Amino acid sequence: MMKMIGTAGKIALLASTLMMASCSSAPDAGAEKKTEFNIGWSIYAGWMPWPYAQQAGIVKKWADKYGIKINIVQVNDYVESVNQYNAGKFDGVTVTNMDALTIPAAGGKDTSAIIVGDYSNGNDGVLLKGANSVSALKGKQIYLVELSVSHYLLARALGSAGLSLSDVKTVNTSDADIVGAFSSPDAQAAVAWNPQLSVMRGQPSANEVFSSAQIPGEILDLMAVDTATLKANPALGKALAGIWYETMALMKRQDAQGKEARAAMAKLAGTTPDVFDKQLTTTFLYDQPAAAVAAADSPALVTTMTRVRDFSFSKGLFKGASSADAVGMAFPGGKTLGDPAHVTLRFDDSFMKLAAAGKL
Template identity: 80%
Template sequence: MVIAVTRAGKVALLAGALFLASCSGAPDGPAEPRTEFNIGWSIYAGWMPWPYAQQAGIVKKWADKYGIKINVVQVNDYVESVNQYTAGKFDGVTVTNMDALTIPAAGGKDTSAIILGDYSNGNDGVVMKGPGSVSDLKGKQVNLVELSVSHYLLARAMGSAGLAPTDVRTINTSDADIVGAFTSPDVAAAVAWNPQLSVMKSQPGANLVFSSAQIPGEILDLLVVDTATLKANPNLGKALAGIWYETIALMQRQDETGEAARAAMAKLAGTTQETFESQLKTTYLYSEPQAAVEAVSSPTLMTNMKRVRDFSFSKGLFKGTSSADAIGMAFPGGKTLGDPQRVTLRFDESFMRLAADGKL
C-alpha cells in the first residue's frame, strides 16, 4: 500500500485552550538549561528531511557538536503533533504558519519559528468540474477541510474574483475522503492538497481554477520551538539549523548521493520516489539559508501573516479574544503585528542567519 505524503491541514484546538490574558511580550518564566530535546514531525514532502537526517546520523552529528541530544519523533496525525507540542510534550514541531498561529500561539504558548523550510507552490489547489474560472464557483457547494489551509486558499481564490465568502457553501470533508467525494456527481468543486490534488486533477473534466502557486509565500511550512526553551538553550536552535541545511544541501544534489537521499525520504514517507519527487516540484524549498533570512525579514511576511490572521479570526479560531490584534506576532527588526504586549508567535531569523554566515 502506498501511503500519501500529506500535510493534513485540519485545525483542532486543544480542548479548553484559551488565549492567556496573562501572557506578555516575553516568555513566561525562565526555562532551565537542558541537554535532551524532543522534536515532533508528521509526514509531508517538505518535512521529510527531518527523519532522514536522524536515520543518516546528521541529527546526532550536530547534537554532539553542541553537547545535547535531539530526538526526532514521528506523530502519525499532524494536528495531534501540534496539539502535543502545545501541551508541552514536544520542544518543537513541524507546522504551517496558519496552524502555528491558531493552535499554540492562540492558546497562549509563546512559540518561535526558527526555520522557514518551504512554501506551497502548487501543492494546494481549487478544482471544479467542467470549464470555467473562480467566478463560476458562485452559488456552488465546495468540499474541503474546513478551517484549514484549504479553507484559506478558497478565501484567497474568491477574493481574487471579487466574490464574498457567502457566495459559496462549504462542505466539511476530511482529507481521507476528499478524492472520493470529488468523484460524486453531487460535488461540483473541491479544495485539496497533494497528493489528493493530483489525483483529482487527473479525473476527466477536472479544471484547476486556482492554486497556491498564485499566492506564493502565504502557505508556509515551518519548524517552531518553544520560546522559553530556546532562550535557555540556544544551542538547540544552532543544532537544528545545522541539521536542516546540511540535509537540504544533500537532498538537492543532482547525483547518486542526492537521489539516494530522496529515495530514502520517500521510503520514510511510505510512498514511491516518483510521487515524492513530483511533490517536491510544487514545494518551494528555501534551500539556501540566506534566502530564508530574506523571506522572513521581508515586509511581505507581515502582509501575508495579517491575511492569515484576519481569516483565522473571522472563522473563530482565536478563542477567548474579541479582536484579531489580541494575539501579537513579532518579526525581525523589532516589528510587531497585533498587541506587542501579548506576543506569542515570533519569526526568529537568527539561527538561519548563523547558517548563512557560516557561524554554526
Template identity: 80%
Template sequence: MVLRSLGKTSKIALVAGMLMLASCSGQSSVPEKRTEFNIGWSIYAGWMPWPYAQQAGIVKKWADKYGLKINFVQVNDYVESVNQYTAGKFDGVTVTNMDALTIPAAGGKDTSAIIVGDYSNGNDGVLIKGGDTLSAIKGKSVNLVELSVSHYLLARALSTVGMSLTDVKTVNTSDADIVAAFASADSSAAVAWNPQLSVMKGQAGAREVFSSAQIPGEILDLLVVDTATIKANPNLGKALAGIWYETLALMKQQDAKGKEARAAMAKLAGATPESFDSQLSTTYLYSDPKAAVTATASPEIMTNMKRVRDFSFSKGLFKGAASADAVGMSFPGNKTLGDAQRVTLRFDSSFMQYAADGKL
C-alpha cells in the same frame, strides 16, 4: 502516501479556546539549560528532511557538536503533534504558519519559528467541474477541510475575482474522504492538497482554477520551538539549523547521493520516489539560508501573516479574543503585528542567519 493533515477543524478551535482561557499573554516558564530535546514531526514532503537526517546520522553529528541529544519523534496525526507540542510534550514541532498561530500562539504558548522551511507552490489547489475559470465556482458547494489552509486558500482565491466565502457553500470533508467525495456526481468543486489534489485533477471534467502558486509565501511550513527553551538553549537552534541546511544541500544534489537521499525520504513517507519528487516540485524549499533570512525579514511576511490572522479570527479560531490583534506576532527588525505586549508567535531568523554567515 505523503500528506499534510492540516487543521482538523473544530479540534483546533477547541484547543485554542481552552488554552486562550488559560493564558492570553504567554506561558511564564523559567528558562532551563538542558542537553536533551524532543521534536515532533508528521509526514509531509517539506518536513521529511528531518527524519531522514536522524536516520542518516546528520542529527547526531550536529547534536554532538553542541553536546546535545536531539530526538525527532513521529506523530501519525498532524494536529495531534501540534497539540502535544502545545501541551509541553515536545520542545518543538513541524507546523504550518496558520496552525502555529491558531493552536499554540492563540493558546498563549510563546512560540518561535526558527526555521522557515518552505512554502506551498502548487501543493494546494481549487478544483471545479463544468467550468474553466474560478468565477464559475459562484453558487457551488465546495468540499474542503473547513478551518484549514484549504479554507484559507478558497477565501484568498475568491478575493482575487471579487467574491467572498458567502458566494459559495463549504462542505466540511476530511482529507481521507475528499477524493471520493469529489468523484461523486453531487460534487462540483473542491479544495485539496497533495497527494489528494493530484489524484483529483485526473478525475473526469476536473479543472484546477487556482493554486497556492498564485499566492507564494502565504502557506508556510515551519519548525517552531518553545521560546523559553530556545532562549535558555541557543545551541539547540544552531544544531537544528545545521541539520536542516546540510540535509537540504544533500537532497538538492542531482547526483546518486541526492537521489538516494530523496528515495530514503520517500520511503520514510510511505511514498514512491517518483511521487515524492512530484511533491517536491510544488514545494518551494528554502535550501539557501540567505534566501530564508531575506524572506523572513521581508514586508511580505507581515502582510501574509495579517491575512492569515484576519481569516483565522473571522472563523473563530482566536477563542475568547475581542479582536485579531489579541495574538501578537514579532518579526525581524523589532517589528510587531497585533498586541506588542502579548507576543506569542515570533519569527526568529537568528539561527538561519548563523547558517547564512557560516558561523554554526
C-alpha cells in the same frame, strides 16, 4: 501531506482558557536548561528532510557538536503533532504558519518559528468540474477540510474574482474522505492538498482553477520551537539549523548521493521516488539560509500574516479574543503585528543568519 488546523472543537480544547489571560509579553525566564529534546514531525514532502537526517546520522552529528540529544519523533496525524507540542510533549514541531498562529500562539503558548523551510507552490489547489474559472465557483458547494489551509486558499481564490466565502457553501470533508467525495457526480468543486489533489485532478472534467502557486509565500512550512526552551537552550536552535541546511544541501544534489537521499525520504513518506520528486516540484524549498533570512525579513511576511490572522479571527479561531490584534506577532527588525504586550508568535531569523554566515 497533512497540513490542517483541525476542527473548531480541537481549537476550543487547546484554548479553553481565555487567551488574554494566558498570553505574555516575553517567554518564561525560568525555563530549564536541558540536554535532550523532542521534535515532532508528520509526513509532508517539505518535512521529510527531518526524519531522513535522523536516519542518516546528521541529527546526531549536530546534536553531538552542541552536547545535546535530539529525538525526531513521527506523529501520524498532523493535528495531533501540533496538539502534543502545545501540551508540552514536544519542544518543537513542524507546522504551517497558520497553524502556529491559531493553535499554540492563540492558546497562549509562546512559540518561535526559527526555520522557514518552504512554501506550498502548487501543493494545494481548488478544483472545479465542467468550468475553468474561479468566478464559476459562485453558488457552488465546495468540499474541503474546514478551518484549514484549504479554507484559507479558497478565500484567497474567491477574492481574486471579487467573490467572498458567503458566495459559496462549504462542506466539511476529512482529508481521508475528500477523494471519494469529489468522485461523486453530485460534487462539483473541492479544495485539497497533495497527494489527494493530484488524484482528484485526474478525474473527468476536473480543472484546477486556483492553486497555492498563485499566492507564493503564503502557506509556509516552519520549524517552530517553544520560545522559553529556546531562550534557555540556544544550542537547540543552532543544532536544528545545522541539521536542516546540511540535509538541504544533500537532497538538492543531482548526483547519485542526492538521488539516494531523496529516495530514502520517499520511502519514509510511504511513496515512490518519482512521486516524491514530483511533489518537490510544487514545494519551494528554502535550501539556502540567506534566502530563508530574506523571506523572514521581507515586509511580505507581515502582509501574509495579516491576511492569515484576519481570516483566522473571522472564523473564530482566536478563542476569547475581541479582535484580530489580540494575538501579537513579532518579526525580525523589531516589527510587530497585533498587541505588542501579548506576543506569542515570533519569527526568529537569528539561527538562519548564523547558518548563512557559516557560524554554526
